[in-house]
Structures are given as structure tokens and as C-alpha cells.
Amino acid sequence: MxxxxxxxxxxxxxxxxxxxxxxxxxxxxxxxxxxxxxxxxxxxxxxxxxxxxxxxxxxxxxxxxxxxxxxxxxxxxxxxxxxxxxxxxxxxxxxxxxxxxxxxxxxxxxxxxxxxxxxxxxxxxxxxxxHPTQTLLDLYTIRENAGLDDLTIGIMGDLKYGRTVHSLSYALSNFDTRQHFISPESLQLPREVVYDLHQAQDGTQIREHDSLEEILPSLDVLYVTRIQRERFPDENEYQQVAGEYQIDPETLEDAADDLTVMHPLPRVDEIDPAIDDTDYAAYFEQAHNxxxxxxxxxxxxxxxxxxxxxx
Amino acid sequence: MxxxxxxxxxxxxxxxxxxxxxxxxxxxxxxxxxxxxxxxxxxxxxxxxxxxxxxxxxxxxxxxxxxxxxxxxxxxxxxxxxxxxxxxxxxxxxxxxxxxxxxxxxxxxxxxxxxxxxxxxxxxxxxxxxHPTQTLLDLYTIRENAGLDDLTIGIMGDLKYGRTVHSLSYALSNFDTRQHFISPESLQLPREVVYDLHQAQDGTQIREHDSLEEILPSLDVLYVTRIQRERFPDENEYQQVAGEYQIDPETLEDAADDLTVMHPLPRVDEIDPAIDDTDYAAYFEQAHNxxxxxxxxxxxxxxxxxxxxxx
Amino acid sequence: MxxxxxxxxxxxxxxxxxxxxxxxxxxxxxxxxxxxxxxxxxxxxxxxxxxxxxxxxxxxxxxxxxxxxxxxxxxxxxxxxxxxxxxxxxxxxxxxxxxxxxxxxxxxxxxxxxxxxxxxxxxxxxxxxxHPTQTLLDLYTIRENAGLDDLTIGIMGDLKYGRTVHSLSYALSNFDTRQHFISPESLQLPREVVYDLHQAQDGTQIREHDSLEEILPSLDVLYVTRIQRERFPDENEYQQVAGEYQIDPETLEDAADDLTVMHPLPRVDEIDPAIDDTDYAAYFEQAHNxxxxxxxxxxxxxxxxxxxxxx
CATH class of the missing domain: 3.40.50.1370 (Aspartate/ornithine carbamoyltransferase)
Incomplete structure (x- = not known):
């Protein structure tokens, strides 16, 4: 360097x-x-x-x-x-x-x-x-668990405001990756980030979704982020949206056996503690990295x- | 261990x-x-x-x-x-x-x-x-100053809420000790603690008092704790009670020459600073231990x- | 020592x-x-x-x-x-x-x-x-930049409340120094400090001024301190006074080429950042010292x- x-x-x-x-x-x-x-x-x-x-x-x-x-x-x-x-x-x-x-x-x-x-x-x-050091520890965790090339990753939650997500996506575009972005419409990736990612030299593939279900089986890594209550003017709307982007054992029934679940922490209720002791969970390892x-x-x-x- | x-x-x-x-x-x-x-x-x-x-x-x-x-x-x-x-x-x-x-x-x-x-x-x-490490440093201080076996100790002040006191009492019951508890009636040792101490295998002796006077001469160690103002709904009642459980040179006139006075600190006015420079005082040594x-x-x-x- | x-x-x-x-x-x-x-x-x-x-x-x-x-x-x-x-x-x-x-x-x-x-x-x-360690680092900075003997120093700003200034002045009176104090009348050096300085054994020379202009050319060191807004009951009065005791490139036009400008930091607007990259500026060096x-x-x-x- x-x-x-x-x-x-x-x-x-x-x-x-x-x-x-x-x-x-x-x-x-x-x-x-x-x-x-x-x-x-x-x-x-x-x-x-x-x-x-x-x-x-x-x-x-x-x-x-x-x-x-x-x-x-x-x-x-x-x-x-x-x-x-x-x-x-x-x-x-x-x-x-x-x-x-x-x-x-x-x-x-x-x-x-x-x-x-x-x-x-x-x-x-x-x-x-x-927040580049967060990105580097995320990349390290991904490489240790799934490898950085020929990677299919889902990035889910608040994609609009999360600097962690933007930094990670830019960095991943240096590698041969398929990036799936899963979020409610109101928290989609900003258009300029999408534009930049499409411009990235190594042509990482980008797709956006409003539900995890359809692409879950194809994922090597699922990167979950927190949806913050304060982004929503209405409590009911928050409850409904947040609930759809939470991970529990049932959600993961169709996941690949070697799926790696990551989260930058702290989590509130995006990931059910029942996942913690499964082989999917890599978020404490991620923090330790x-x-x-x-x-x-x-x-x-x-x-x-x-x-x-x-x- | x-x-x-x-x-x-x-x-x-x-x-x-x-x-x-x-x-x-x-x-x-x-x-x-x-x-x-x-x-x-x-x-x-x-x-x-x-x-x-x-x-x-x-x-x-x-x-x-x-x-x-x-x-x-x-x-x-x-x-x-x-x-x-x-x-x-x-x-x-x-x-x-x-x-x-x-x-x-x-x-x-x-x-x-x-x-x-x-x-x-x-x-x-x-x-x-x-708060077991507090207990261990208390025990260390007692052992250095008076020995842990054949010990007569007075424990005075707020015996109801003080975790320090309960932990110490349990630990002392491993040794051949006579434990005297001195407090106003409203701040007596909880009944379940008294019960536990009576059950302790080595049969430490327990007695409760509402005044220091009668047992002071027999004590090897006097362990003083703070009576907190906020325990009393009435300021006058606090003043009266607290005053009776304060230690000054006059209070100690009938004490044994080799009495050791301890306090977990911080103190407010439970022990008169005039005691600090006497041979009785072991509370700073206790903190250092x-x-x-x-x-x-x-x-x-x-x-x-x-x-x-x-x- | x-x-x-x-x-x-x-x-x-x-x-x-x-x-x-x-x-x-x-x-x-x-x-x-x-x-x-x-x-x-x-x-x-x-x-x-x-x-x-x-x-x-x-x-x-x-x-x-x-x-x-x-x-x-x-x-x-x-x-x-x-x-x-x-x-x-x-x-x-x-x-x-x-x-x-x-x-x-x-x-x-x-x-x-x-x-x-x-x-x-x-x-x-x-x-x-x-605040004696501040004084020692000030003295060190002065000695490194201008020497402590045969020194002409201007000390400017809030001379009434600034302990830094008083300590420095006392210490400098051990050396062969000419000390010029520049402040608005309301923030002059307390009379007892002036008295003490006049009594100092080595007979440091003391003079007070309400403007920097007249003595600037003679100075080896200009030590600037902050004038605090809260000293003034009236905002307008503060603005007027503070403005007169600020240093910028124009203020320093008549200064000696080897003038050393010091400040105990933090500064607010007593010294224009345009001074930072000039040879006059010694305040970051001073902090590092x-x-x-x-x-x-x-x-x-x-x-x-x-x-x-x-x-």
C-alpha cells in the first residue's frame, strides 16, 4: 500500500x-x-x-x-x-x-x-x-467464508442511508460479484450509487429486489443491516416494513447450507438470536475480524x- | 482455583x-x-x-x-x-x-x-x-490486620441494602468467626441472609444489635458502611439515625487498642477524619489492597x- | 530538582x-x-x-x-x-x-x-x-525560538482572568526580560500581580499598554490569549474589544521578521489561520512541546x- x-x-x-x-x-x-x-x-x-x-x-x-x-x-x-x-x-x-x-x-x-x-x-x-475499515473487515469475513470471486451476495435492509452498504458495494465491484439489493422501496439504494456501481470497471452485476424470498437460494452471503425506526414518520409503517426484513430460522429454510449471514452490528431485531448458534451466523466473527x-x-x-x- | x-x-x-x-x-x-x-x-x-x-x-x-x-x-x-x-x-x-x-x-x-x-x-x-472482588479484598485486609480465624467482627450501618455486607458475611462464614450486626431496625440484615448465615456449614456465630456500645470492646474489626439518605422518607429521621452510627475518637474510647476500622469507601460522614491518622484506620489500606x-x-x-x- | x-x-x-x-x-x-x-x-x-x-x-x-x-x-x-x-x-x-x-x-x-x-x-x-506545566512548556518554546535572556515579550488579551499569563509572567521574572502587557482596560493585569512582578528579585521590566501597535516592532515574542465573550455584559462591547486584539497578516506588517507568535490554545478567532503557515506561528509547536x-x-x-x- x-x-x-x-x-x-x-x-x-x-x-x-x-x-x-x-x-x-x-x-x-x-x-x-x-x-x-x-x-x-x-x-x-x-x-x-x-x-x-x-x-x-x-x-x-x-x-x-x-x-x-x-x-x-x-x-x-x-x-x-x-x-x-x-x-x-x-x-x-x-x-x-x-x-x-x-x-x-x-x-x-x-x-x-x-x-x-x-x-x-x-x-x-x-x-x-x-467507513473504509468496516468495509475491509467485511471483505475479510466474506473472503474467509465464501471467497471474493464468483460471489453471489444479498445486501438487505436500509440501503438508502447505510454508509456501510455503499462502501462495501463499491469495494466488491473490484471483484467478480453478483450483488442483489433487497429493501423496501423507500429505502432503496440511492440512484447515484447504482449508477456508480454500473460504471465500475470490472462490471459487477447489480440487481434490486423488494423481497428476499426469490433470490435467497442463490446466495453465498446475506448481509443484513438495520432499518431505523426514525426513518419512518409512521410507527405502523415501520412495524410492517421492518418485520419483512427480519431473519429467523424459518426465513432461512430455503437458504443454501453454506450461506453466511453477516451484520455490521449492533443489531436490534433484524436477526433472531436463534440464528446465533447455527453455522450461518458470521456476525460475531465479523466483529472480531x-x-x-x-x-x-x-x-x-x-x-x-x-x-x-x-x- | x-x-x-x-x-x-x-x-x-x-x-x-x-x-x-x-x-x-x-x-x-x-x-x-x-x-x-x-x-x-x-x-x-x-x-x-x-x-x-x-x-x-x-x-x-x-x-x-x-x-x-x-x-x-x-x-x-x-x-x-x-x-x-x-x-x-x-x-x-x-x-x-x-x-x-x-x-x-x-x-x-x-x-x-x-x-x-x-x-x-x-x-x-x-x-x-x-461483588466478589470487594469481598476478597475485605478478607485480605482482615487477614492482614486481625486474622480470619477466631475473629470477632462488627458490621455496622446499612445492612439491608448493602451487597458488600452480604457478600462479606457469606464469605466469613467459611471461617471461625463471630459476626455482630449493628444497625437501626429499619436497615437490619434481610431475614433470608440471616437464615443463610445460620445454615452455613462452619457455624459462624451471628448476633444483631441496635447499638455499637455494648459489643465494641470485644471487636477485633469494625466494618462501617454508609447509611444512605435516600433510604429515609423523612430528613429528620435520617439525621437522627445516621448520627448514631458515626464513628469518631470519642466513640472508640472503649475499643480494644488493636481494633481495625474498615469501610468500603466512599465515605460521607460515617467516619470522622480525626480517625484517619490513628492506628485504627485501615480503610485506605483496604482500598489499596x-x-x-x-x-x-x-x-x-x-x-x-x-x-x-x-x- | x-x-x-x-x-x-x-x-x-x-x-x-x-x-x-x-x-x-x-x-x-x-x-x-x-x-x-x-x-x-x-x-x-x-x-x-x-x-x-x-x-x-x-x-x-x-x-x-x-x-x-x-x-x-x-x-x-x-x-x-x-x-x-x-x-x-x-x-x-x-x-x-x-x-x-x-x-x-x-x-x-x-x-x-x-x-x-x-x-x-x-x-x-x-x-x-x-498551571505550572503550561508555564514550563511556554518557557521552553520561548527559549527555543528567542532565548530567555534579553527577551522582549508582549502578552496580549485577557490578562485579568488568565492564570496562564500570571504564571508565565512570574516565571519570566527569573530572567532578564522586558514584559509588555496589552489589553483593554477592563481586562488589565490584576494590581497584585503587577505589584508582585515589580517586587521580583531580578527586576524584570513591566509596562502596560492598551494597543499593540506602538510596541509590536520591538517584540521578540507575542503571546496571545483569548478574550472570553462571557466576560462582557454587552455583546457589542465584546465585539469591539475582541476585534482590536486579533492578529492577522496585516496586524503583523510592522513586526520584526523573527517575531514568534504564541497562544496556549484553544484559539477561537484571536489569530487568523492565515498566520498558521508563516514563520511567525509557534503555537502548534508550543502545544507539541x-x-x-x-x-x-x-x-x-x-x-x-x-x-x-x-x-
Missing amino acids: RHDHLITSKQLSRTDIETVLDRAAEIDADRAAVADRHAGTLLGLLFYEPSTRTKMSFETAMKRLGGDIVDMGAVESSSVTKGETLADTVRVIEGYADALVLRHPKQGAATMASEFVDVPLLNAGDGAGH GVPVRMALLDLLLSDARGEDDE | RHDHLITSKQLSRTDIETVLDRAAEIDADRAAVADRHAGTLLGLLFYEPSTRTKMSFETAMKRLGGDIVDMGAVESSSVTKGETLADTVRVIEGYADALVLRHPKQGAATMASEFVDVPLLNAGDGAGH GVPVRMALLDLLLSDARGEDDE | RHDHLITSKQLSRTDIETVLDRAAEIDADRAAVADRHAGTLLGLLFYEPSTRTKMSFETAMKRLGGDIVDMGAVESSSVTKGETLADTVRVIEGYADALVLRHPKQGAATMASEFVDVPLLNAGDGAGH GVPVRMALLDLLLSDARGEDDE
């Missing part, structure tokens, strides 16, 4: 993605080998929005590489309350850390911030924008920043 | 307790010997309720063993606000850490959570339920989890 | 200051040499008020020396909400850490707290009181506490 910053999954070529996933697999197979690899390195965490798993998994990744973190803490107890700009904050914290992780509610925040700092900056989500994937990314960026070979 | 999880002090036999306390004494005598013993180990902290000393002392314990922590942070800035269940949260965080510490406002939460994870889980307090005791526990559980001998 | 605690910059002699700054320069020149120097050391952080840069830079400093921190966390999630006194809290946390850092809203808090603990305590700001200066301080205090030579 030859990037100073990781802002969007769009910047990642197929080769970039494979470099990260290969390194993650290496690390996952022998974590002890890298346990001191970045001793003395400090990762600065700037989370302007709540996050459990992204933040903890970055923290875990850095510590599993022998490094440590310095955390800005919650926005309410920071200088942000005194009116400091993001540009100033990142320039100050850059002086403490060897790399930065930024989550911010405003789209474009990571791009803007990256222009002010010399250390590598990783975007951990910028509003409706991008955040660690080796972020270890791989940090390792590549930090080694790069020090002028080392990428190995 | 042969337990995967530590949920309640009731699960601890006299041998278990002695194993932990012996290991704590060993560690306390030579901390340098274990300074790198668990290098690379990550302890996951899940505190759903505020805590200063319990959380910091677990963190200190893990770091004094060469390990580190990953902290879920405050509930307000976590996925809990998105409606995630405790079962899902612990299963995700299990992927980051080698052991978990859980504090939760609901009784039974630790038991439930432990059923979903494979790594050792330590209960750091579950509502009105249990949280470190070697939790180091011992973590060491035993983590060594056990790795299949090592207990040493 | 032969101090157990660092409470105020007033306690620091010229020799003390030079010892810290020299050690900071040594460390800054070769950080790798101290990367494991305090391995196993834990620094306790007690921040009763929000802080980004002070807290993170103490954390960074300790970690860059090979140590780690234990953080009390936000006051809302601590035992402070249960009514615990500061004296009790520091005595408990003393049992976890090898040194303590305290920020507290009440003037005098650090002095009081230091009387209850045996480990070194560093004041990281006590209300309108002192918090790390080597605090590393030096911790190194000196911890080595001292262990009975080592100061090197």
Missing part, C-alpha cells in the same frame, strides 16, 4: 485490498509474531461520535501490535466545547501520536483533517460518508510511514 | 479464598517478580455503572502484571444507546480481550453474560447482587485459562 | 526551570534513549475539569517514557458523585499510581491534595490558581522519588 491516509474504500484498488487482507490473514494465523512489532507507537483516537466496536477494535489492534493509544475522550470533556476547530485539534494531537483515527459526524471531515496532518490518518466513519484487519492496516501504514518495506 | 468465571463470593470455598489471599500476599511482597508476567494480555472493562476505585484498581492490577486494558467507556458513548443487548455486547468485546470485567446495574447480569463468553468473566458488581488481590485473581484465572499450573 | 510536588511556577527557581528545560531538550533530541526509562510506572490522572491537550500530553509523556496511566475518568462517572472528598479520592488513587496529576476547578486544590499523599503530585491547573517538557518533569520527579540522581 502506498497511501498516507485511508479516507475511503474508493481509494483502494483490488491490489490494495488484497494486500491488507493477506496481511490480516498472516497476522491472524500468528499473532505472537507481531506482538511487539510496533512497541513504542502511539495511536491517537479522535471520536466525535459514540462508537463501541470501532474504537475498541482500533485500540485492541494497536495494543496487540505492542503499541498504545492516546484518546481525546468524549467531546463533552474536550476543548471542542471551547469552540476549537477540527483543523486545530488534529494539528495539536498530531504532536502526540504516530497515527490518527478520526470519527466525525460530518461527511468530508476526514478528508479535510487529513490535509492538515503529516502522520497517517484513518477515517473511522464520517457521517453519511465513508476488526482486530486482525486493523492490525494489518496499522502495520502497513506505520511501516510505510517509517520507510520500511511493506513485507 | 478451578473456575472459568468469578460471579459471586458464594462460589468460593475456604480453599479458594485462601489460594487467592496467599497469592495476593506473595505478589504484594514482591511486585517486581510479576511485572511482566502477563505482558500482551488485554482485559476488557465493561462498566455500565459509575465506579472509581473498582475500575481503576482492576486497571492498575492488569497493568502491574504487564498487561493492558480495553475499556468500553461510558454507556452514553457506547452502542448500548443503540439498543444492543448485553449478550451481544459481551460477545463482541470477547473478541478483543483475554478476560472481561463486568459491572452492571441489574442483579444476575454477570451470570447471564458469563453464559455467552468463553474467556474468564469477573463480576465487578451486579446491582443488589454480588484491591490491587494485589485483583492481581492475584487475574493471575490465577489467566494462568488457568492458558492451562498453566496455578503455582 | 528537589521537590516532591509541583504546585505552582512560583516554587521554581531559575535553576529549577533550567534543569527541566535542559532535560526536555535532551529528551527531545533523542526520544529513543528514554523510551523504556520508566517502564512499569503508572501515572494517576485526576481531571475534575475538561482538558484535551493537558491531559493527552501528560498521557503521551508518560507513555513515551515507557510507563502507563490510570485515569479516574470524567467526574460524572466517578465516586465524586457520591460525595467523596478530594482528600479521600487522592488517598485512594495514591494506592494505584506512582505519581498523580490533578486538575481541579478550585484554587488551592492542588496544595491541599498534596498534603495527603506521599507520591509526587503535579498540578495541572487549579481554577484561577496555577508539552510532551518533552512533561517527559522531563516526570523523569526528574520519578527519578527523585526513587532516590536516583537527577542525571
